[in-house]
Each structure stands twice: as C-alpha cells, then as structure tokens.
Amino acid sequence: MSERARNKPVPAEGRFAYEGLDRAIHEKARLGILTSLAAHPKGLPFGELKELCSLTDGNLNRHLAVLEEAGLIEASRTTGRGRPQTTVMLTAAGRRRFEQYIAVLEQVVVDAMAAQRRPAAARNPKLSAGYQPA
Amino acid sequence: MSERARNKPVPAEGRFAYEGLDRAIHEKARLGILTSLAAHPKGLPFGELKELCSLTDGNLNRHLAVLEEAGLIEASRTTGRGRPQTTVMLTAAGRRRFEQYIAVLEQVVVDAMAAQRRPAAARNPKLSAGYQPA
Numbered sequence: 001m002s003e004r005a006r007n008k009p010v011p012a013e014g015r016f017a018y019e020g021l022d023r024a025i026h027e028k029a030r031l032g033i034l035t036s037l038a039a040h041p042k043g044l045p046f047g048e049l050k051e052l053c054s055l056t057d058g059n060l061n062r063h064l065a066v067l068e069e070a071g072l073i074e075a076s077r078t079t080g081r082g083r084p085q086t087t088v089m090l091t092a093a094g095r096r097r098f099e100q101y102i103a104v105l106e107q108v109v110v111d112a113m114a115a116q117r118r119p120a121a122a123r124n125p126k127l128s129a130g131y132q133p134a
Numbered sequence: 135m136s137e138r139a140r141n142k143p144v145p146a147e148g149r150f151a152y153e154g155l156d157r158a159i160h161e162k163a164r165l166g167i168l169t170s171l172a173a174h175p176k177g178l179p180f181g182e183l184k185e186l187c188s189l190t191d192g193n194l195n196r197h198l199a200v201l202e203e204a205g206l207i208e209a210s211r212t213t214g215r216g217r218p219q220t221t222v223m224l225t226a227a228g229r230r231r232f233e234q235y236i237a238v239l240e241q242v243v244v245d246a247m248a249a250q251r252r253p254a255a256a257r258n259p260k261l262s263a264g265y266q267p268a
Contacts, residue, residue, distance in 0.1 A: 016166040016173075017188035028160055032150040035242060038249035039150075054151035102246040108169060109243055112236040115172035 016111070020104035022097065024070040029055060030063050034090070034098050037073065043089030046075075064088060072097060150245070154238035156231065158204040163189060164197050168224070168232050171207065177223030180209075198222060206231060 025034060032053040036044060044052070050060050067073040072094035077086050090098065159168060166187040170178060178186070184194050201207040206228035211220050224232065 013185045014188040016170040016186045018162060018166050019188075021162045021165070023162065026160070026162055028152060028155045028157065031155070031242060032152050035245050035249065036150040038246055051147045052150045054148040054153075098246070099250065102243060105239060105246075106243045108165060109236060109240050111169050112172055112232070112239075115169065116233065 018104055018108060020100060021108075022101050024066060024072065025098060025101045027063070027066075029053060029059060030067060033060070033063055033067065034072065034094070037088065037090045038095065038098055041089075043076075043087040046086040046088060049088055067094075152238055152242060154234060155242075156235050158200060158206065159232060159235045161197070161200075163187060163193060164201060167194070167197055167201065168206065168228070171222065171224045172229065172232055175223075177210075177221045180220040180222060183222055201228075 025031060033049065033055075036049055036052045046060065049055075050057065053060065055063070064073065064075060068075065071091060073088055074091050075086050075088045077084055079085075159165060167183065167189075170183055170186045180194065183189075184191065187194065189197070198207065198209065202209065205225060207222055208225050209220050209222045211218055213219075
C-alpha cells in the first residue's frame, strides 16, 4: 500500500467496481443476444438471432450454451413443415437478471457522462427517468 | 441457414451486434478503471485507483498493461518524499475512444428500455393506444 493510501482514508472505496456486471451477461456477444431476446418476448428462431447479432452458427451455439448453463435462456426444438427449428427465449429469471444488469450499465453511462461534465438528461432525456427493473 | 432465413429477408441484420463495444474497454475491471480515470482528468495514484475499483495489485497491473498496450492510458512514476508513486491517466486518444464506447453502451441501455416496454403493450393492447380519458 502506498504512503498516501495508508495515511488518509480513501473515499468511496469500490465506487467504480461495478460488481453487478455479471460476467455471463457482460460479454459483448452475449449482451447482444440477451438484448435481442428481451426485445422479443415470444423468443427468436436460431437463424434470426444469428443475423440480428452478426454471429456464426458456431459462435452463437457456444454463447447459448453459456447462457443456458447460467439459467438465463431456454431453447426449444420444434418440428413442422421443413426443417426442425430451434427457438430461443429468456427465462423469467433471465429477464430479471438482465434487468438488474442493465440498471448497473446505466450507472456506468451516468458516471461516464458526469466525468465528461455533460448532464445525462441533456444528452438523452430517456436516461434521466432511470431504468426501472420490473 | 434455416428455411425461414433463406426465404425472407431478415430486417435489421446486425441490429444487436454492438460492434462498437471495444473489447479492450468492455472487460468489467477495465471499464471501472477507465470510468475512474475519466472522472479524474489529472490522473490517479495507483493505490487510489486500486481502492476505487476494488482490485488487487496484481489484477490492476495486469489490466493497466492491456490498456497501455492499447494506447488508452499512460503511467508516470514520480519520486518525492517517501516512496516513488505511479500515477495513471487517460491519453487523449483513450478519452476519445472511451467516449465512443460509452455512446454504444448508452444505445444498449436505450434498446433494453424499449424492450422492457414492449411486453406490457403486447399483454394489454390498450396500453399501446395510450390512455383514453372518458
């Protein structure tokens, strides 16, 4: 520990730790997948999800496995005319945890805007109302 | 590619790809470090940065190496009374890239907020029409 840190109390310890940024959700591709699914409550076919997130089959499969293991999404396989199709959707717990994560992300944006000395509300009025987890 | 994806054009391809989420910045600990530094334009001593981000010496050193390699931060070592001290600050390019990243993060939050409103309207069609006073 430095001389300075020993001699004076450091205010706001952990102020920028952002513990709520769940690593299962925070990874870039998975964040895109979860935001897509949050916007489509009835779920999305594998092929559409792949296009929306610009992922390959292999990458999407790999990330879906992580999200399913974490209990955030579920996949169901349906057969009808043509090929069988996999539909992916958020679980109820997944939606809750995603909403909690987004509340932390919003705090990061607000902190960064404050650092730029630009009021959040001036740049985007939607943010000033605050994100309300359900 | 699925039958469906081949037969109809998928609108908004890459809509949720969030390409601007630079991986050097997006990692959870590094995001905290950069937000701390953005809020302290004159830089922060290593010890304070460590406390603000709740990181160990080893972890902070590892992440600072990644950020320095990416040209986002610079570290300077000063000697005065007591022990030499390392001060870390954003580079000019680092501040610009951090601001660009935050703009994408803001888009994720706005997308997630829009997604949160949609299910309510789907459950109750009256909501989408707005409140109609008698």
